[in-house]
Amino acid sequence: xxxxxxxxxxxxxxxxxxxxxxxxxxxxxxxxxxxxxxxxxxxxxxxxxxxxxxxxxxxxxxxxxxxxxxxxxxxxxxxxxxxxxxxxxxxxxxxxxxxxxxxxxxxxxxxxxxxxxxxxxxxxxxxxxxxxxxxxxxxxxxxxxxxxxxxxxxxxxxxxxxxxxxxxxxxxxxxxx
Amino acid sequence: xxxxxxxxxxxxxxxxxxxxxxxxxxxxxxxxxxxxxxxxxxxxxxxxxxxxxxxxxxxxxxxxxxxxxxxxxxxxxxxxxxxxxxxxxxxxxxxxxxxxxxxxxxxxxxxxxxxxxxxxxxxxxxxxxxxxxxxxxxxxxxxxxxxxxxxxxxxxxxxxxxxxxxxxxxxxxxxxxxxxxxxxxxxxxxxx
Numbered sequence: 001x002x003x004x005x006x007x008x009x010x011x012x013x014x015x016x017x018x019x020x021x022x023x024x025x026x027x028x029x030x031x032x033x034x035x036x037x038x039x040x041x042x043x044x045x046x047x048x049x050x051x052x053x054x055x056x057x058x059x060x061x062x063x064x065x066x067x068x069x070x071x072x073x074x075x076x077x078x079x080x081x082x083x084x085x086x087x088x089x090x091x092x093x094x095x096x097x098x099x100x101x102x103x104x105x106x107x108x109x110x111x112x113x114x115x116x117x118x119x120x121x122x123x124x125x126x127x128x129x130x131x132x133x134x135x136x137x138x139x140x141x142x143x144x145x146x147x148x149x150x151x152x153x154x155x156x157x158x159x160x161x162x163x164x165x166x167x168x169x170x171x172x173x174x175x176x177x
Numbered sequence: 178x179x180x181x182x183x184x185x186x187x188x189x190x191x192x193x194x195x196x197x198x199x200x201x202x203x204x205x206x207x208x209x210x211x212x213x214x215x216x217x218x219x220x221x222x223x224x225x226x227x228x229x230x231x232x233x234x235x236x237x238x239x240x241x242x243x244x245x246x247x248x249x250x251x252x253x254x255x256x257x258x259x260x261x262x263x264x265x266x267x268x269x270x271x272x273x274x275x276x277x278x279x280x281x282x283x284x285x286x287x288x289x290x291x292x293x294x295x296x297x298x299x300x301x302x303x304x305x306x307x308x309x310x311x312x313x314x315x316x317x318x319x320x321x322x323x324x325x326x327x328x329x330x331x332x333x334x335x336x337x338x339x340x341x342x343x344x345x346x347x348x349x350x351x352x353x354x355x356x357x358x359x360x361x362x363x364x365x366x367x368x369x
Contacts, residue, residue: 018244018245018246019244019245020244021244021245021246022242022243022244022347025245025246050288051284051288054284054287054288055284057287057300057303057304058280058283058284058287059204059205059206059207059276059279059280060204060205060207060276060277060279060280061204061207061246061248061249061272061273061276061277061280062207062246063246064246064249064273064277065277065280065281065284068277068281069281069284069285069288072281072285080281084273084277087245087246088245088246088249088269088273090244090245091243091244091245091246091249091250092245092249092250092253092265092269094243094244094245095240095243095245095249095250095253095254096253096254096257096262096265098239098242098243099236099239099253099254099257099258100257102235102239103257103258109365112365113358113361113362113365114358114361115231115234115235115238115361116322116325116327116328116357116358116361116364116365117331117354117355117356117357117358117359117360117361117362118238118354118357118358119234119235119238119318119319119322119328120319120322120325120327120328120329120331120332120335120357121331121332121334121335121349121350121353121354121357122234122237122238122241122335122350123234123315123316123318123319123322123332123335124315124319124331124332124333124334124335124336124339125241125335125336125339125346125349125350126214126237126311126314126315126318127311127312127315127316127319127332127336128335128336128339128340129311129315129339130308130309130310130311130312130313130315131308131312131336131340132339132340133304133307133308133311134305134308134309134312136304137301137304137305137307137308138305138308139301143301143302143305144305146302146305146306146309147305147306147308147309147312148309149309150305150306150307150308150309150310150313151309151310151312151313151316152309152313153313154215154309154310154313154314154317155313155316155317158223160219161206161215161216161219161310162206164306164309164310165206165303165306165307165310167302167306168302168303168304168305168306168307169299169302169303169306170302171302172298172299172300172301172302172303172305173295173298173299173302175298177298177301177302177305
């Protein structure tokens with residue numbers, strides 16, 4: 001907030017890291033933390049941790065919101081808006097271009113081969129992501145039971161997943177987990 | 178597969194409003210990592226039948242290879258699939274405009290109350306359920322590949338390298354995917 005180039009520096013940096021955040025935005029979080037906490041001292045370490053926890057637990061576009069909270073700390077509301085754009089803008093353009101290429105070769109023989117090689121690996125990663133999340137969230141056997149039940153219900157039925165989130169929230173809120 | 182393509186061509190084009198509201202729901206329902214995947218599959222594949230599981234798995238896999246928040250990519254690609262560039266904009270706007278505003282206000286409020294134990298307990302319960310939902314969605318998207326042993330082997334390898342060996346995501350992707358594609362290519366050549 002102290003000098004006018006701060007918002008510009010933050011925006012440029014976010015646009016840069018969002019363009020190279022292969023494997024999702026969380027992979028560049030350590031770099032963003034160094035930039036805003038270490039190099040520039042716009043936020044404290046605790047600020048950054050709080051902002052992360054909040055962004056993870058409220059509904060909505062988590063990482064974009066998190067960067068908006070960082071932008072808010074640096075330059076108030078305009079900083080929040082600009083940071084959001086810097087986070088999703090450049091990758092969106094790349095996603096669109098990549099999809100156009102993929103779509104152009106729809107049902108080409110090589111695409112089927114790529115799919116057979118690529119999709120299982122990615123789904124293994126997705127399942128692993130769920131297990132990693134479960135390890136962090138499941139602090140008791142009852143929480144493990146919630147995770148297993150949610151997975152089972154989702155696999156076997158077409159029940160709206162919102163019920164499982166509500167059940168988890170209620171059990172947690174009443175101190176049962 | 179061709180049946181699916183035909184049915185899509187015959188069906189009415191998905192309206193931009195539907196794309197906007199669909200991704201609005203995905204965004205508002207999404208809590209915690211990977212939730213966008215769960216809810217986009219629920220809406221785009223299961224309830225509204227915009228795209229097939231195969232197309233959805235393609236999009237998710239493509240997005241893993243690109244920088245940025247993957248769920249933004251899923252919105253852009255599903256929008257592009259259904260309505261081209263304007264579809265991407267509608268999906269992205271639905272995903273971001275209202276949820277960002279609400280989430281931003283809620284987040285600033287929450288930042289004042291991060292110490293309350295009740296809030297932490299509720300968030301913990303949600304996280305436990307959300308983790309199970311992510312595991313189930315990944316499993317469902319893997320199901321079409323269950324008859325190919327190589328596919329199950331590679332899914333298992335990717336899973337183990339992340340959960341047990343704790344390798345970075347990018348290392349696992351770059352290490353396993355080319356190998357997986359080569360083996361799938363050899364398999365395809367044999368059956369021909």
